[in-house]
Amino acid sequence: MPINSQTALIVGASRGIGLALTQQLLTDSATERVCATFRQEDTAEDLLAINDRRLEVVKVDITSANSLKALAGELQALQHRPDVVINCAGILHEGDLQPEKSLGQCREESLSRLFLVNSIGPLMLAKSTLPLMPRNRRCHFAVLSAMVGSIGDNRLGGWYGYRASKAALNQFMKTLAIEYRRSYPQLCVTAIHPGTTDSDLSRPFQANVKPGKLYTPAETARRILGVLGDRQAEDSGEFVNWDGNHIPW
Numbered sequence: 001m002p003i004n005s006q007t008a009l010i011v012g013a014s015r016g017i018g019l020a021l022t023q024q025l026l027t028d029s030a031t032e033r034v035c036a037t038f039r040q041e042d043t044a045e046d047l048l049a050i051n052d053r054r055l056e057v058v059k060v061d062i063t064s065a066n067s068l069k070a071l072a073g074e075l076q077a078l079q080h081r082p083d084v085v086i087n088c089a090g091i092l093h094e095g096d097l098q099p100e101k102s103l104g105q106c107r108e109e110s111l112s113r114l115f116l117v118n119s120i121g122p123l124m125l126a127k128s129t130l131p132l133m134p135r136n137r138r139c140h141f142a143v144l145s146a147m148v149g150s151i152g153d154n155r156l157g158g159w160y161g162y163r164a165s166k167a168a169l170n171q172f173m174k175t176l177a178i179e180y181r182r183s184y185p186q187l188c189v190t191a192i193h194p195g196t197t198d199s200d201l202s203r204p205f206q207a208n209v210k211p212g213k214l215y216t217p218a219e220t221a222r223r224i225l226g227v228l229g230d231r232q233a234e235d236s237g238e239f240v241n242w243d244g245n246h247i248p249w
């Protein structure tokens with residue numbers, strides 16, 4: 001069932017899956033408002049070109065406490081109480097930072113950066129935005145995790161930092177779900193693997209993807225909204241695949 005969101009917040013919406021989620025939500029006439037965030041104008045042209053009175057765009061870097069504080073202030077000023085928050089911000093590579101093939105390639109600086117963007121940033125986003133989310137109706141806090149963050153499913157090794165940062169993200173979401181069970185009884189927290197999607201993040205690593213297993217951002221966005229739409233508060237704290245099935249921790 002497609003998600004029924006009146007007021008959504010999509011973080012990391014400049015390109016890739018976040019942009020497609022924003023576009024998809026805006027095709028639904030039931031969506032009243034979408035707040036979509038970008039980090040820099042250079043990569044956000046498509047988002048900034050969307051002309052829809054229901055869309056607000058806000059500049060956010062999830063690694064900056066000040067930026068997250070400003071986001072919360074902006075949402076309050078707009079009286080925007082999101083019932084759906086989806087964090088799409090994440091990195092696999094960034095400049096010199098590339099996924100490690102071996103222990104010898106692991107660098108403290110890159111590992112710290114991966115944890116800051118992929119694990120700590122989304123948790124701090126939850127800290128800033130959960131107080132603004134409604135307590136009296138169904139709502140979702142979801143993050144884009146990755147299958148390679150599954151410890152149980154790790155058969156290939158490699159990608160130390162990315163894998164571990166997504167595993168840490170999953171643990172953060174599980175812990176958050178447990179804490180908020182009482183105070184937000186209608187909240188569903190989800191870590192979701194979006195499936196291998198054609199984006200700047202996956203582009204350098206697409207050569208080994210099996211035919212038919214690389215999805216467009218639009219297909220992925222539709223699936224994510226479908227999976228979230230089927231999830232209830234009692235499902236909170238799970239790690240799920242794009243088809244809705246559970247992934248082992």
Ligand SMILES: NC(=O)c1ccc[n+]([C@@H]2O[C@H](COP(=O)([O-])OP(=O)(O)OC[C@H]3O[C@@H](n4cnc5c(N)ncnc54)[C@H](OP(=O)(O)O)[C@@H]3O)[C@@H](O)[C@H]2O)c1
Binds near residue numbers: 061197
């Ligand atoms: N694509 C896949 O196959 C795949 C598979 C598994 C999981 N995922 C996960 O899905 C999520 C989205 O991936 P994607 O494929 O859409 O990647 P993408 O096209 O590279 O988009 C990444 C988004 O994250 C934003 N971002 C990066 N660092 C940020 C920061 N510090 N603060 C705020 N925003 C930041 C980027 O903004 P800028 O434009 O400013 O850089 C961009 O909007 C990621 O978490 C990724 O790990 C993707």
